[in-house]
Amino acid sequence: MRYEYGAGLAHRDAIDMHVHVEQSDDGHPSLPDALTEASAKYFKAEDRAPKLDVIAERYREWNMAAVVFTVDASTALDHQPNSIEEIIEGCVRNNDVLIPFGSVDPRQGPAAAGRAYQLVEEHGVKGFKFHPSLQGFDPSDQQYYPLYEAIEAAGVPALFHTGQNGMGAGLPGGYGIKLAYSNPLLLDAVAADFPDLQVVMAHPSVPWQDEANSIATHKSNVWIDLSGWSPKYFPESLVKAAGRQLQDRVLFGTDYPLIEPAKWIAAFEALPIPDEVRPKIMKGNALRLLGLEA
Numbered sequence: 124m125r126y127e128y129g130a131g132l133a134h135r136d137a138i139d140m141h142v143h144v145e146q147s148d149d150g151h152p153s154l155p156d157a158l159t160e161a162s163a164k165y166f167k168a169e170d171r172a173p174k175l176d177v178i179a180e181r182y183r184e185w186n187m188a189a190v191v192f193t194v195d196a197s198t199a200l201d202h203q204p205n206s207i208e209e210i211i212e213g214c215v216r217n218n219d220v221l222i223p224f225g226s227v228d229p230r231q232g233p234a235a236a237g238r239a240y241q242l243v244e245e246h247g248v249k250g251f252k253f254h255p256s257l258q259g260f261d262p263s264d265q266q267y268y269p270l271y272e273a274i275e276a277a278g279v280p281a282l283f284h285t286g287q288n289g290m291g292a293g294l295p296g297g298y299g300i301k302l303a304y305s306n307p308l309l310l311d312a313v314a315a316d317f318p319d320l321q322v323v324m325a326h327p328s329v330p331w332q333d334e335a336n337s338i339a340t341h342k343s344n345v346w347i348d349l350s351g352w353s354p355k356y357f358p359e360s361l362v363k364a365a366g367r368q369l370q371d372r373v374l375f376g377t378d379y380p381l382i383e384p385a386k387w388i389a390a391f392e393a394l395p396i397p398d399e400v401r402p403k404i405m406k407g408n409a410l411r412l413l414g415l416e417a
């Protein structure tokens with residue numbers, strides 16, 4: 124069956140490309156507790172894990188749509204994520220505001236590619252979220268290429284966390300989480316070898332922003348989402364690129380519930396980005412990326 128997500132998009136002001144569903148309806152957390160607590164502290168988030176229907180209600184109130192997901196890092200964290208099927212059902216129930224991305228654990232080998240195929244074919248997910256540091260994998264390693272092949276063939280984007288990481292922040296050994304897997308340069312090979320796969324580099328890629336800008340400038344299948352940081356702290360080179368050469372491939376995103384859209388938008392308004400570019404970043408580019416119409 125084909126699901127229709129984004130039913131009310133024409134009326135929405137923006138599409139938030141990056142929203143985490145941190146627990147299932149029965150309270151099962153997406154992450155081990157130690158990680159959730161540490162990241163809540165790092166981001167000073169107040170309501171760290173609203174349930175899906177609450178997220179939907181809030182985005183409806185804010186008149187925005189949201190791409191929602193969890194991260195399947197079963198192997199690296201030895202923890203089952205909250206149910207992706209339940210997220211999808213919630214998006215069907217709230218299809219005027221919510222758009223589901225799937226997540227698969229790349230370290231599960233061929234099963235991951237099969238699962239990706241199933242999530243698109245049976246559930247109509249509109250993309251996939253990866254977090255190489257949390258999932259403990261080097262995205263440029265060719266052992267994961269069958270997975271990218273499946274996603275490329277499905278015609279949906281793959282979004283990768285890049286840069287500095289709230290996960291494990293302030294813990295001994297950063298909870299074993301390796302920052303280097305979130306270097307955007309690792310995605311250059313993926314984008315080069317899968318030219319029909321749309322690759323989203325999530326977040327300002329601090330401390331590798333120049334790498335991210337240059338990959339996105341070089342490869343037309345690479346996008347940047349602006350989530351995870353207040354625009355106040357965006358590297359200047361990113362602000363410049365977003366207003367100029369990357370204006371058609373930069374995407375609004377918050378990383379809610381870690382960052383509130385209203386706060387993000389207030390800080391974004393203060394940036395020197397041309398007025399005519401803002402609607403592209405807030406909504407137009409996401410519509411194109413997701414193959415949705417408004």
Ligand SMILES: [Zn+2]
Pocket residue numbers: 141143284325378
């Ligand atoms: Zn994220």
